Amino acid sequence: MHNTRYESGLAKLKEIDGAAGEAVIESLQIIAPDLAHYTIEFPFGDIYQRPGLDLKSRELATVSALTALGHCAPQLKVHIHGALNVGVTPEQIIEVIIQMAVYAGFPAALNGMTVAKDVFAERGLLDETSTA
Amino acid sequence: MHNTRYESGLAKLKEIDGAAGEAVIESLQIIAPDLAHYTIEFPFGDIYQRPGLDLKSRELATVSALTALGHCAPQLKVHIHGALNVGVTPEQIIEVIIQMAVYAGFPAALNGMTVAKDVFAERGLLDETSTA
Amino acid sequence: MHNTRYESGLAKLKEIDGAAGEAVIESLQIIAPDLAHYTIEFPFGDIYQRPGLDLKSRELATVSALTALGHCAPQLKVHIHGALNVGVTPEQIIEVIIQMAVYAGFPAALNGMTVAKDVFAERGLLDETSTA
Amino acid sequence: MHNTRYESGLAKLKEIDGAAGEAVIESLQIIAPDLAHYTIEFPFGDIYQRPGLDLKSRELATVSALTALGHCAPQLKVHIHGALNVGVTPEQIIEVIIQMAVYAGFPAALNGMTVAKDVFAERGLLDETSTA
Amino acid sequence: MHNTRYESGLAKLKEIDGAAGEAVIESLQIIAPDLAHYTIEFPFGDIYQRPGLDLKSRELATVSALTALGHCAPQLKVHIHGALNVGVTPEQIIEVIIQMAVYAGFPAALNGMTVAKDVFAERGLLDETSTA
Amino acid sequence: MHNTRYESGLAKLKEIDGAAGEAVIESLQIIAPDLAHYTIEFPFGDIYQRPGLDLKSRELATVSALTALGHCAPQLKVHIHGALNVGVTPEQIIEVIIQMAVYAGFPAALNGMTVAKDVFAERGLLDETSTA
Numbered sequence: 001m002h003n004t005r006y007e008s009g010l011a012k013l014k015e016i017d018g019a020a021g022e023a024v025i026e027s028l029q030i031i032a033p034d035l036a037h038y039t040i041e042f043p044f045g046d047i048y049q050r051p052g053l054d055l056k057s058r059e060l061a062t063v064s065a066l067t068a069l070g071h072c073a074p075q076l077k078v079h080i081h082g083a084l085n086v087g088v089t090p091e092q093i094i095e096v097i098i099q100m101a102v103y104a105g106f107p108a109a110l111n112g113m114t115v116a117k118d119v120f121a122e123r124g125l126l127d128e129t130s131t132a
Numbered sequence: 133m134h135n136t137r138y139e140s141g142l143a144k145l146k147e148i149d150g151a152a153g154e155a156v157i158e159s160l161q162i163i164a165p166d167l168a169h170y171t172i173e174f175p176f177g178d179i180y181q182r183p184g185l186d187l188k189s190r191e192l193a194t195v196s197a198l199t200a201l202g203h204c205a206p207q208l209k210v211h212i213h214g215a216l217n218v219g220v221t222p223e224q225i226i227e228v229i230i231q232m233a234v235y236a237g238f239p240a241a242l243n244g245m246t247v248a249k250d251v252f253a254e255r256g257l258l259d260e261t262s263t264a
Numbered sequence: 265m266h267n268t269r270y271e272s273g274l275a276k277l278k279e280i281d282g283a284a285g286e287a288v289i290e291s292l293q294i295i296a297p298d299l300a301h302y303t304i305e306f307p308f309g310d311i312y313q314r315p316g317l318d319l320k321s322r323e324l325a326t327v328s329a330l331t332a333l334g335h336c337a338p339q340l341k342v343h344i345h346g347a348l349n350v351g352v353t354p355e356q357i358i359e360v361i362i363q364m365a366v367y368a369g370f371p372a373a374l375n376g377m378t379v380a381k382d383v384f385a386e387r388g389l390l391d392e393t394s395t396a
Numbered sequence: 397m398h399n400t401r402y403e404s405g406l407a408k409l410k411e412i413d414g415a416a417g418e419a420v421i422e423s424l425q426i427i428a429p430d431l432a433h434y435t436i437e438f439p440f441g442d443i444y445q446r447p448g449l450d451l452k453s454r455e456l457a458t459v460s461a462l463t464a465l466g467h468c469a470p471q472l473k474v475h476i477h478g479a480l481n482v483g484v485t486p487e488q489i490i491e492v493i494i495q496m497a498v499y500a501g502f503p504a505a506l507n508g509m510t511v512a513k514d515v516f517a518e519r520g521l522l523d524e525t526s527t528a
Numbered sequence: 529m530h531n532t533r534y535e536s537g538l539a540k541l542k543e544i545d546g547a548a549g550e551a552v553i554e555s556l557q558i559i560a561p562d563l564a565h566y567t568i569e570f571p572f573g574d575i576y577q578r579p580g581l582d583l584k585s586r587e588l589a590t591v592s593a594l595t596a597l598g599h600c601a602p603q604l605k606v607h608i609h610g611a612l613n614v615g616v617t618p619e620q621i622i623e624v625i626i627q628m629a630v631y632a633g634f635p636a637a638l639n640g641m642t643v644a645k646d647v648f649a650e651r652g653l654l655d656e657t658s659t660a
Numbered sequence: 661m662h663n664t665r666y667e668s669g670l671a672k673l674k675e676i677d678g679a680a681g682e683a684v685i686e687s688l689q690i691i692a693p694d695l696a697h698y699t700i701e702f703p704f705g706d707i708y709q710r711p712g713l714d715l716k717s718r719e720l721a722t723v724s725a726l727t728a729l730g731h732c733a734p735q736l737k738v739h740i741h742g743a744l745n746v747g748v749t750p751e752q753i754i755e756v757i758i759q760m761a762v763y764a765g766f767p768a769a770l771n772g773m774t775v776a777k778d779v780f781a782e783r784g785l786l787d788e789t790s791t792a
Contacts, residue, residue, distance in 0.1 A: 024242065030258050031249045034314075035230050039238055042306050043762040050298075053755035060717060061724035061756045065763045068633075068725035070467030071202030072239035072763070074246075095713035096721045098431050102703040103725045103732070105596075105633045106435055107468035110420065114470075117427045126426050156506065162522050163513045166578075167494050171502055174570050175366040182562075185359035189324060193360045196325035197332035197367045200765075203466030204367070204503035206510075227317035228325045234307040235329045235336070237728075237765045288770065294786050295777045299758050303766055332501075334599030335730030336767035338774075362563050369464075369501045370567055371600035374552065378602075381559045390558050430710075438702050439630040446694075449623035453588060457624045460589035461596035461631045468631070491581035492589045498571040499593045499600070598731030626695050634699055635732035638684065642734075645691045654690050 006037065009045025016048065016055065016082040024078060059083035064096050067112030068104035076112060080119040090116075090125050138169065141177025148180065148187065148214040156210060191215035196228050199244035200236035208244060212251040222257050270301065273309025280312065280319065280346040288342060323347035328360050331376035332368035340376060344383040354389050402433065405441025412444065412451065412478040420474060455479035460492050463508035464500035472508060476515040486521050534565065537573025544576065544583065544610040552606060587611035592624050595640035596632035604640060608647040618653050666697065669705025676708065676715065676742040684738060719743035724756050727772035728764035736772060740779040750785050 013021045028036035048058060059082050066076040083093055093116055101109035120126050145153045160168040180190060191214050198208040215225055225248055233241035252258050277285045292300040312322060323346050330340040347357055357380055365373035384390050409417045424432035444454060455478050462472040479489055489512055497505035516522050541549045556564040576586060587610050594604040611621055621644055629637035648654050673681045688696040708718060719742050726736040743753055753776055761769035780786050 027249075028242075028245065031252060032226050032230060032245050035226075035233070035241060035245060038230070038233060038306070038310065039242070042302070042310075043238060046302065046306075047759055047762055050755060050758075052751045053759075057717065057720060057752070058755075058759060060721055061759055062763060064721035064724045065728035065760060066239065068729055069202070069237075069239070069764060070465070071243070074243065075239040075763075091712045092717070094428050094431075095710060095718075098428060098434070098710075099707055099713075099718060099721055100725060101431070101434060101633075102707055103633045103635060103722060103735075104729060105465075105629075105631045105636075106439060107462065107465070107471040107631060108633075109431060110424075110435070111467070111470065113424065113428050113431060117423075120427060159513075160506075160509065163516060164490050164494060164509050167490075167497070167505065167509060170494070170497065170570070170574065171506070174566070174574075175502060178566065178570075179363055179366055182359060182362075184355045185363075189321065189356070190359075190363060192321060193324055193328035193363055194367060196328045197364060198503065200329035201332055201368060201466070201501075201503070203507070206507065207367075207503040223316045224321070227314060227322075230314075231311055231317075231322060231325055232329060233765075234311055235326060235339075235765045235767060236333060237761075237763045237768075239763060240765075291777075292770075292773065295780060296754050296758060296773050299754075299761070299769065299773060302758070302761065303770070307766060330767065333730070333765075333767070334597070335771070338771065339767040358560050358563075362560060362566070365501075365563070365566060367501045367503060369497075369499045369504075369597075370571060371499060371594065371597070371603040372501075373563065374556075374567070375599070375602065377556065377560050377563055381555075384559060434702070434706065438698070438706075442698065442702075443627050443630055446623060446626075448619045449627075453585065453620070454623075454627060456585060457588055457592035457627055458631060460592045461628060464593035464597055465632060471631075487580045488585070491578060491586075494578075495575055495581075495586060495589055496593060498575055499590060499603075500597060598729070622692050622695075626692060626698070629695070629698060633729075634703060635726065635729070635735040637695065638688075638699070639731070639734065641688065641692050641695060645687075648691060 003041075005041045005045035007045075008049060009040040009043075012044040012048050013040055016044070016059070016086055017078050018081065018085055020078045020081045024074075055086045056083070056088050059086055059088055060092065060096050063093055063112075064100060067097050067100045068108055070104065070108045070111065073111070073115055076115045077119055080116050081123075084119070084123065084125075090120060135173075137173045137177035139177075140181060141172040141175075144176040144180050145172055148176070148191070148218055149210050150213065150217055152210045152213045156206075187218045188215070188220050191218055191220055192224065192228050195225055195244075196232060199229050199232045200240055202236065202240045202243065205243070205247055208247045209251055212248050213255075216251070216255065216257075222252060267305075269305045269309035271309075272313060273304040273307075276308040276312050277304055280308070280323070280350055281342050282345065282349055284342045284345045288338075319350045320347070320352050323350055323352055324356065324360050327357060327376075328364060331361050331364045332372055334368065334372045334375065337375070337379055340379045341383055344380055345387075348383070348387065348389075354384060399437075401437045401441035403441075404445060405436040405439075408440040408444050409436055412440070412455070412482055413474050414477065414481055416474045416477045420470075451482045452479070452484050455482055455484055456488065456492050459489060459508075460496065463493050463496045464504055466500065466504045466507065469507070469511055472511045473515055476512055477519075480515070480519065480521075486516060531569075533569045533573035535573075536577060537568040537571075540572040540576045541568055544572070544587070544614055545606050546609065546613055548606045548609045552602075583614045584611070584616050587614055587616055588620065588624055591621055591640075592628060595625050595628040596636055598632065598636045598639065601639070601643055604643045605647055608644055609651075612647070612651065612653075618648060663701075665701045665705035667705075668709060669700040669703075672704040672708050673700055676704070676719070676746055677738050678741065678745055680738045680741045684734075715746045716743070716748050719746055719748055720752065720756050723753055723772075724760060727757050727760045728768055730764065730768045730771065733771070733775055736775045737779055740776055741783075744779070744783065744785075750780060 097112040229244040594600040625640040726732040
């Protein structure tokens, strides 16, 4: 019943977001499994498969947008994990979030940094990124 | 001291939102009772009284907008209760929230679904709506 | 090369949005034909095909969300046409836009009404809806 | 290494936001101390130093914008403290938040009032502002 | 048929927004006269009548919020006129818009300033406010 | 009177945004020259000078955020020019804008693409990027 978009999307979701992505999908099964299917098929089966932009740049673009929008903390958390999983450095993530102070204001950047801090703490990265 | 708009608004608030709506009003009494009055008078005394659109459609429009806006989780919770109270089905609520992935993006839809999941769980509805 | 989602999506797009929808797709051909494909496949080939909610309710939900978001005037115009095309009445559209004053503020409702006024004027509907 | 903008910004931050502002800066040290610097230098070292508008009006404008934006609860909390610290009255804060129901919708105003209620409770102000 | 809220609201609308406000109301008559009524009754008949905050502060709060929200250019234009009409100075308006760069980002502040520039030009104020 | 941040910011603004950036600064001189100064000093004198992320990635992050926010068309236009000026390819810009359909919805992506189409047309790039 699952098509190729679903299967390649699920593989890409696992590659990028790992356990955090699978948890999102799992949490939808009891209420709206079709939304889980669409989340796998369109973002991960269509968009993240496209050859025109490398995965690191895609994840940085996503971290940028989710920080700017401001109401997407759970998804920002998943994609900061995802960015790190595909090789984006903690420093690059911090740079993109700081840059959002210019375009979406300081509150959006500060709230995005709070999410990054949680993710970095989970992964034991806080000592490395601190430059204080 | 209360006018007709207030009285008919309060009756409509109780009809639609039940205990959840009254809790919102109650929580405002100590800080800004006038905002409670306006909330009863304008949305419920003016708008939800209007004959040009049935209550089910009004609640679906509200669920749609609150999901899309993304920063209104407490109000979305109240109005998913409200939609169910006036006869909207769980399936219709799920459909509107899924549709918001198109217009406001997947994070808004996913966060809206998390709120719906909480409401459905409170009301013992999760087994019925699951189609996994 | 086009799959069934594309074909059924294109038929649904024509049914709902008519010439206005086709113009959106056409305008994308020179810059990003893949975005045109996705617009046909996901919203119209997946979402608007779903049986759980009738087309009139879907279009009202879309008019509601686009009015509330506030930065989607071109899409709101297309979907007010679409709502009328599938049988939503001008009065129902006006009701949903007025209701958005409650959830997204008066500016969003007023700007949405300006778009509705343009669409109604194009279709010669302004005399019928006026109740002044 | 710190310039005058930093020093005058830090003094202004302490004047306006007190301990709540310093906590924000402190929480950034382990992840992004440069964002802490910018937060002190640009908003507090540049903008809040400007003579063209008094501090009370600046804080009311900030409370207004943060309430309207809707995704800035932590910053709204800091600036409601800040507004009170520079002499804005609880009543004036309540008035500005109520007014946002007009421009950003009732959910934004209600959520802003919830933040104000928390701040007023922390400062033992709830009895004075209640008019119920 | 018009109640006191309507009459006092209409007087307040004329006091604050003058011809620009009346044009908004007039433009609604053919499509949604009820939205015109609500716009007069709730914002101007209820909120702007309240004694707890002076009109200058209310208009500055509105300019702040409309600049930050970013999708309200027509209403921002009306309220920059309104602010000037009730005695806010051009400099104070400029200060509030600049301040929004901190909270909503530079694009929102720059677009708000473009609207202010149009209003100031209409009123022959640009020479006075320029400090270049 | 201008500090080093201003001078290095102005050089960076010219490097990235060229004539389009200078036009923004020029248009502010008659109304709010201080906002022009801040725009040069903070975004271009502070943020775009930072070594932790290359200019191409910074411009892609900006295009991403401005597309997602939805109310920043003038700034998006300037930064699509800027992205091209620093070596981002038209294809990469298109990819980032398409990706925003996932995170901010199809209307935001479609409106962003309309801006890209205008910029690409100005620069004679539309034949190269078309793949229809």
